[in-house]
Amino acid sequence: MPKINIVKIADFQVGGATPLLIAGPCVLEDLDIALECARFMKEVAQKAGFNYIFKASFDKANRTSLSSYRGPGLEKGLAMLEQVKKEVGVPVISDIHEPWQAEPAAEVLDIIQIPAFLCRQTDLILAAARTGQPVNIKKGQFVSPWDMYYAVEKARGAGAQGIILTERGYTFGYRNLVVDMRAFPIMRNFGVPVVFDATHSVQLPGGAGGASGGEREFVAPLARAAVAVGVDGIFMEVHPEPKKALCDGPNSLPLEEAKGLLMILKEIYEVIRKNDILSP
Template identity: 50%
Template sequence: MLPLPVVKVGSVPVDGTQPLFILGPCVIESEEFIWDVAERLGAIANSLRLKWVFKASYDKANRSAISSYRGLGVEKGCRILAEIGAKLGVPVTTDVHSPEEAKIAAEHIDLLQIPAFLSRQTDLILAAGETGRAVNVKKGQFMAPWDVKNIAEKLASVGCENFLFTERGTTFGYQNLVTDMRSLYWMRELGYRVIFDATHSVQRPGGLGTTTGGDGKLAPVLARAAVATGCDGVFMETHPDPSKALSDGPNQVPMADIAQVVEKLRRIHSLVTEDS
């Protein structure tokens, strides 16, 4: 396995000593909502002394139906996230969908996320890499683990060495995903820091007709397997009441469960690290 670099997300180093947790709701449902969730998660993170990043989307650009809620937009959404990050003293992340959005988001956001559906969009990847911000690329559902090397070369071509890859499941027939834990090993073997996306890995894309379904109860199960296999952090969407979420409710983890889930994952990470 090639030596793994230290990736800096804001002031937070991703170096394997502790798992990085990327936590937050799927989308900014309202300004009041996102502040409430952020402050509640901040209290949990502080009490557990987590290494973490707050996440939320300003726009869900790939919703199944035209009637689906999308978000507040890039300008307002990124401003709110920046204010949350400053108040809580935590790095923030959100997904970007175009080179123009990458430039706008980079003025406020510590970690620019490339959505899985856009993971081969060269112009978007180059634009994100050129901002100087850390970049997290979700590996496409259609990609083999070793194909991320091509993405890494695109980022390196514009001087970006501060990036992560995230595993989020692979297409398995219609409206289903499966997670191959070997993917985590193979991407890290190439020399990249790797995050496991527990909640999107249990999606059933388009499974409810006009919306995406999912098996949220399995997200902590797969997260435990991923941390035991070996990864540098866990991405997990959470909501106070997933049944009322405006996006991806079926695969989000209830906020009431988050403290217990992340503490168990941290213990597993500690055991794996001790044995390595």
């Protein structure tokens, strides 16, 4: 395996011996839910042996319907994320959709995320990379893993301090996604840590009549498979009550389910590392 360029986030490293967990509600709903998820997942991650980053979007600019909830917006959303960061003591990540959002986002976020639908947007990647913060680029549902090399090179060319790639499934027919397990070693071959988005990968885009559906029952088997193939971290959307979530409820995990899954994933991760199948 190629040497992985370790990414430093807050006080830990991504791409080394300890796996990464990125988890939180799809979108910021209110501060109480954000804090509940962050506190719960921080404790669970520590017990399971994961480094943890809290994730929630301040704006979901790609919702299916105009009437869908998008989030509190940049200013209020960043204030909420800063509150989570201070009260819970965890690094935070969120996604930007326009280049001008990069600078204000970088003042709060520990890592900036490029949404899957926008992974080919050169100006967006460059703006995120130039902030000096690490960048997580999600692979588009329409992009082959081989072509994500060029997204990595854009970020590197702009001086990104660290780059992570996240797989979230590939479009396969109408309203369906599939995960090609070859994508993990292919993208890791670019010398960057790779994360598997286990919950967005079971999303059914537009499959709920003006909103996305999901097949939550496949989150665990796909996550187990991805860790066995070789990834540096797992991304999961979690919620105290997924049925009441304002975004991506059908593919989000209840907090307790996420807890049980993480313990299993760490066991698989340790077997892979112990046998030198992956090396930092």
